[in-house]
Amino acid sequence: MPGEYTLTYFPVRGRGEAIRLLLADQGQEWTEDVVNGEIWKKGDLKKLCAFGQVPRFQDGNFILHQSNAILRHLARNHGLYGEDAKEAALLDMVNDGVEDLRNKYARLIYQNYESGKAAYIEALPAELAPFEKLLAENDGGKGFIVGKQVIKPSQLPVEDRHLDWPLMVFRRWRQLLWGEIHTLLLMCVHC
Numbered sequence: 001m002p003g004e005y006t007l008t009y010f011p012v013r014g015r016g017e018a019i020r021l022l023l024a025d026q027g028q029e030w031t032e033d034v035v036n037g038e039i040w041k042k043g044d045l046k047k048l049c050a051f052g053q054v055p056r057f058q059d060g061n062f063i064l065h066q067s068n069a070i071l072r073h074l075a076r077n078h079g080l081y082g083e084d085a086k087e088a089a090l091l092d093m094v095n096d097g098v099e100d101l102r103n104k105y106a107r108l109i110y111q112n113y114e115s116g117k118a119a120y121i122e123a124l125p126a127e128l129a130p131f132e133k134l135l136a137e138n139d140g141g142k143g144f145i146v147g148k149q150v151i152k153p154s155q156l157p158v159e160d161r162h163l164d165w166p167l168m169v170f171r172r173w174r175q176l177l178w179g180e181i182h183t184l185l186l187m188c189v190h191c
């Protein structure tokens with residue numbers, strides 16, 4: 001519902017972008033509460049944050065921190081967390097794999113960019129191979145990294161349940177699982 005969601009984050013993609021993409025993909029509206037350096041340095045907001053960091057997310061009166069917890073909360077609320085507990089566990093597995101890779105990327109860009117770039121790029125195919133393997137193995141490589149679709153058919157609007165095939169192909173391509181979106185973001189993270 002418009003106005004329900006507020007994302008508090010710096011004016012960068014970073015750890016806010018997967019949240020934004022998930023909301024946009026689900027046709028949700030949200031308010032951007034942009035934190036610039038000056039606001040952050042005052043320290044008042046930091047004190048309000050559970051771990052002293054953003055993103056901070058408001059879902060009505062419910063306040064949440066930790067980007068992956070926010071993603072999981074939204075995934076549960078919007079039917080993106082698999083068909084059952086096992087699919088949810090597999091989604092956690094993939095997202096934790098993404099988190100590991102994100103941390104390597106963050107170390108590169110913040111600590112070792114000029115001298116570490118070449119080695120990082122050389123290692124990237126091997127780092128992405130587990131994700132490709134999971135994609136290839138799931139349902140004969142037909143679509144998603146976990147499960148067979150993003151939205152459960154029961155949660156699709158009635159008019160979308162009988163899509164003609166070009167639209168179905170388009171939706172399968174567009175509606176990436178949030179874990180997969182997160183993977184794509186590794187290439188453009190600046191937090």
Ligand SMILES: N[C@@H](CCC(=O)N[C@@H](CS)C(=O)NCC(=O)O)C(=O)O
Nearest residue numbers: 014015052053054055066067068191
């Ligand atoms: N594990 C946290 C990490 C959050 C984090 O690293 N936030 C950074 C921006 S991307 C931050 O708030 N930095 C400012 C600070 O630590 O004072 C998450 O996933 O949300």
